[in-house]
Amino acid sequence: MSVEQTRTKWGYAKFGTGRVPALAIAVPGGLALGAAGGLLAILAGAAGSHPVPGFWVFAVCLAMPAAVLMYLVVVDRDTLDGALERPDDSVESGWYDKAAAGSFTDLVLVLGIAATVLAFIPRDFPVDLKLALPAVLVLCFASFGIRYVVLRRRG
Structure with missing residues (x-):
């Protein structure tokens, strides 16, 4: 500038x-x-x-x-007045990146386990996707939130 x-x-x-x-x-x-x-x-x-x-x-x-x-x-x-020059270089951005990466790993782990368990359940067992998919979303939110708070407290 x-x-x-x-x-x-x-x-x-x-x-x-x-x-x-x-x-x-x-x-x-x-x-x-x-x-x-x-x-x-x-x-x-x-x-x-x-x-x-x-x-x-x-x-x-x-x-x-x-x-x-x-x-x-x-x-x-x-x-913009007061805008940071490089906002991605902040400590909070590092916490966000680490929490997002960890929650993605959690998601892959949980979905892999769920897919394995569902593969061995008899076919007449009903899985309601209207409940299962929001449950996965809530799990993602919780995993990210917990990881972010823990990283923030550690500094």
């Missing part, structure tokens, strides 16, 4: 060699995505029997999250 560029609270979006305030892109883009979501709700029949109020409800509810998403996509981190 050159010396003459200033950092601002909300940052800029980079387009070629020029810069535009990131909010000048994010807010109209979010409103457009919200309107597209409202139109999609009408076309899908989710807007109910009164399509115009349904459109507005969907558009208003989707506009802010869409604007935030647009902002996160277009903002240049180098133009």
